[in-house]
Amino acid sequence: MKLFELTLPPWYSNVVVRHIAFGILIGFTLSVTSTSVSSYWRSRRRQSLSQEQHQFRPIELRSDEVVHGVTGLIGNTPLVRIDSLSDALGVEILGKAEFLNPGGSVKDRVALRIIEEAERQGLLHPHTGSRIFEGTVGSTGISIATIAKARQVTLVLVREPIIMPDDVAREKVNALQALGADVQRVRPASIVDKKQVRTRIVNIARRAAIEFGRSDIVKGSEDAHTSHELHTGTVDDPLDEDLLNKPRGFFADQFENRSNFEAHYGGTGPEIWRQTNSRVNAFVSGAGTGGTIAGIGQFLKSMNEEVQVVLADPEGSGLYNKVKHGVMYDRREAEGTKRRHQVDTVVEGIGINRMTNNIDLAIPIIDDAFRITDVEAVAMSRYLVQNDGLFLGSSSACNLVACIKFVKKRGWRDGQTLVTILCDSGNRHYSKCRNDEYLRKANIPVDRSIIDNLIAQPGSGA
Secondary structure, three states, rough: OOOOOOOOOOOOOHHHHHHHHHHHHHHHHHHHHHHHHHHHHHHHHHHHHHHOOOOOOOOOOOOOOOOOHHHOOOOOEEEEOOOOHHHHHHOOEEEEEHHOOOOOOOHHHHHHHHHHHHHHHOOOOOOEEEEEEEEEEOHHHHHHHHHHHHHHHHHOEOOOEEEEOOOOHHHHHHHHHHHOOOEEEEEEOOOOHHHHHHHHHHHHHHHHHHOOOHHOOOOOOHHHHOOOOOOOOOOOOOOOOHHHOOOOOOEEEOOOHHHHHHHHHHHHHHHHHHHHHOOEEEEEEEOOOOOHHHHHHHHHHHHHHOOOOEEEEEOOOOOOHHHHHHOOOOHOOOOOOOOHHHHHHHOOOOOOOOOOOHHHHHHOOOOOEEEHHHHHHHHHHHHHHHHHOEEOOOHHHHHHHHHHHHHHHHOOOOOOOEEEEEEOOOOOOOOOOOOOHHHHOOOOOOHHHHHHHHHHHHOOOO
């Protein structure tokens, strides 16, 4: 007895069976083929993405893009690979080419942000004969002067009295005077003399701003260094035409002004993150006001908390000791124990021996610090010209020496990416860092082999 019996319908034939079989075979073949093709293209896509992660994208500009005036040229600077150091160390050392800004330095970003914020707050008005005052060793003043002149055709016409030490490289003074700045030079003492730093430079500029527009400047501005906010003027009643037409004295206050930090947190940091395709292992920078290392460092750590932020500190500055030992001052930096004053050093623009609002923002996120000597900075400036054709200033040289020391300390050699700031070009350093006679009198040898030895020594930065 048959329990089960399959009965085919009468229309069913061998032809139908063959057609069904062929259909199944064709469908299976198409399925396998499409899966294979899909897998192939996914593999190619992963390979392409992997290659892109190791290729640094250039700045992307439309061929028909026109920027508005000189301020439109500020920022979006390229990252340049330092080939000699990268190849020798087995890592990627990338420099943010801030010397390509129209004012010639990283300070263009800060000056633009400070002036825009002052305009927004009503502290500067167009075509009133107002003046911006600042205490500076040159680069910030040049940037302020450049942007202030450009503002004649937009928002504000200002004159820029600049109070600066009288031992600054002559090239910077010439640039300021060419831009129409009123330069008042004062004789500085050592950087370790806090009273000198605060009163002879910064407070002179602050008091000058107060005196220039005394009736309109906020009372108590002598205490401006205690706050991140702008305490350099009052916000005028927009309906009071008499006040709006009066010349104002505005103290830019780069050391305490939070616009310094914001210019880098909202600008330079995001640019670096984009240009490296989010692939940054360390950021290395010096600190003068603290805005650059604080702004960029905080942004990069907000994107990846594993990013290392490293300080490059020149001789005579107390920041190295602040990071390493928690104190800004060290007995080794005492007056009379150094071979010469820090203000006579070849390194300009970085290093300080007091806390500022912007440095306050930097200290918590700095992971390591290195002391860079004048000898090392001079050697690096020559090494870069010889090996890379890069003619850079002393602070840029300091940053790159610190990159080597950090790589050596960490034992990195597997393509890790370090980004640093190329602050300005060597064109502003002919009379000091690039002047062999000046260096001879200062007993600073010029020896490129110092960098070769630093690269060759294992653990030389420990």
